[in-house]
Amino acid sequence: MTGNSQTNQALLEKAHRVLPGGTFGNTAADVIIAEGKGSRVWDQNGKEYIDYLLGSGPMIVGHAHPEVTAAVRAQLERGTTFFANNPQGIELAAVIVDAVPCADKVRFASTGSEADAFAIRLARAYTGRSKILKFEGGYHGYSDYGLMSLAPKRPGNSSQPIPDSAGIPESIKEDILVAPFNDAMAVESLMKEHGDTIAAVFMEPLQRLIPPQPGFLEAIRELTLANNSLLVFDEVVTGFRMSYGGAQEYYGVIPDLCTLGKAIGGGFPLSAVAGRDDIMALFDKDRTQSDRFVPQVGTLSGNPVAAAAGLATLAILKRPGTYERYFETGKKLMAALSRCLAAAGLEAQVVGAPPMFDVVFAGGEVRNYRDTARADAASMSTLNELLKERGILKGENKYYLSVAIDEADIEQTIDAWSDAIATLAAS
Numbered sequence: 307m308t309g310n311s312q313t314n315q316a317l318l319e320k321a322h323r324v325l326p327g328g329t330f331g332n333t334a335a336d337v338i339i340a341e342g343k344g345s346r347v348w349d350q351n352g353k354e355y356i357d358y359l360l361g362s363g364p365m366i367v368g369h370a371h372p373e374v375t376a377a378v379r380a381q382l383e384r385g386t387t388f389f390a391n392n393p394q395g396i397e398l399a400a401v402i403v404d405a406v407p408c409a410d411k412v413r414f415a416s417t418g419s420e421a422d423a424f425a426i427r428l429a430r431a432y433t434g435r436s437k438i439l440k441f442e443g444g445y446h447g448y449s450d451y452g453l454m455s456l457a458p459k460r461p462g463n464s465s466q467p468i469p470d471s472a473g474i475p476e477s478i479k480e481d482i483l484v485a486p487f488n489d490a491m492a493v494e495s496l497m498k499e500h501g502d503t504i505a506a507v508f509m510e511p512l513q514r515l516i517p518p519q520p521g522f523l524e525a526i527r528e529l530t531l532a533n534n535s536l537l538v539f540d541e542v543v544t545g546f547r548m549s550y551g552g553a554q555e556y557y558g559v560i561p562d563l564c565t566l567g568k569a570i571g572g573g574f575p576l577s578a579v580a581g582r583d584d585i586m587a588l589f590d591k592d593r594t595q596s597d598r599f600v601p602q603v604g605t606l607s608g609n610p611v612a613a614a615a616g617l618a619t620l621a622i623l624k625r626p627g628t629y630e631r632y633f634e635t636g637k638k639l640m641a642a643l644s645r646c647l648a649a650a651g652l653e654a655q656v657v658g659a660p661p662m663f664d665v666v667f668a669g670g671e672v673r674n675y676r677d678t679a680r681a682d683a684a685s686m687s688t689l690n691e692l693l694k695e696r697g698i699l700k701g702e703n704k705y706y707l708s709v710a711i712d713e714a715d716i717e718q719t720i721d722a723w724s725d726a727i728a729t730l731a732a733s
């Protein structure tokens with residue numbers, strides 16, 4: 307791979323001229339990724355990285371996978387969008403219905419945020435109720451409702467929703483309830499208080515990196531049933547990642563609705579709401595009274611190029627042994643990272659599941675957002691920088707694994723960890 311530092315500098319300057327903060331809003335401005343292949347990416351300077359950023363999750367089979375590229379290329383020749391049903395989108399919906407336990411029907415959108423916003427509206431329309439109960443620290447996209455109590459700086463009483471952005475109207479607070487993750491008793495008491503105003507419990511079944519404790523998802527399932535509220539799993543991250551059928555299959559708890567994104571678009575903009583037939587019927591005006599109908603449209607919804615990429619990606623994931631190998635790789639990496647932290651004597655632990663995990667620089671049990679919020683953020687960002695220098699690219703708080711990671715990648719990653727962590731410990 308060849309790079310060009312002149313071009314890199316010129317691009318950096320241009321980015322700062324034309325983009326707020328010099329970025330697209332996702333990651334730092336100083337890394338400009340020019341190319342990706344398999345488990346690796348190259349920046350504009352030609353520096354090579356093992357990629358654990360993974361486009362924030364979609365590139366689960368690795369970059370420029372030949373089968374995904376061929377499927378996309380074939381569709382490009384036939385036109386790129388029609389605002390009409392197309393074979394690839396219909397096939398992808400059928401694959402999702404076969405794979406995801408709660409999915410009787412599927413509707414597409416383009417981003418996870420959009421799918422989440424549609425699912426919130428659908429849950430309200432179905433139940434005739436307005437409040438959404440979410441968990442502190444859970445991310446459900448950038449809508450006004452989704453962006454409440456994601457990462458409150460001064461959280462106070464946890465059941466008070468706090469907006470995570472300027473520009474969110476005060477009135478939104480009226481319709482959001484917040485509970486600590488892994489605390490079914492808090493959910494029970496909110497249900498006692500707000501009962502028949504709660505349309506849905508909307509949650510990441512594995513929240514960011516925090517796994518559900520045994521029995522937690524089951525308890526939320528029972529509570530939602532008893533309260534006639536819907537249970538919605540945001541599986542934008544966990545869908546086709548925790549297992550082929552997502553976290554609902556992995557943990558054996560089936561929600562009423564789920565949202566999907568990232569993996570199902572194979573690196574293109576595509577997301578979905580999926581769920582029970584009688585709920586999804588509200589998207590169908592022929593099956594619904596006009597006052598309950600939920601219009602669901604989007605210029606690029608079910609885009610055939612994205613659907614072709616998604617279909618190819620899911621076909622690769624479905625091959626026998628894929629998830630076994632994927633989890634083996636993740637377990638090996640998590641164990642090695644824990645060993646490096648212990649050898650350096652740092653107060654830190656590895657939190658997550660084999661497909662996505664990271665270091666939390668804090669001792670004690672990590673059960674919810676507040677347990678991660680007390681972690682040492684400075685150590686985290688120093689370690690991320692040290693790793694970037696050593697050719698490991700990752701998000702601020704997450705390693706996303708692709709199935710393309712091989713033994714050489716694992717070895718190189720562990721070397722980078724032990725060197726970077728020793729350097730951090732000595733600083």
Ligand SMILES: Cc1ncc(COP(=O)(O)O)c(C=O)c1O
Nearest residue numbers: 417418419445446447540542543
């Ligand atoms: C759990 C979860 N839900 C929703 C979203 C929003 O998806 P998008 O960035 O495609 O809008 C994300 C994005 O990271 C996510 O992690």
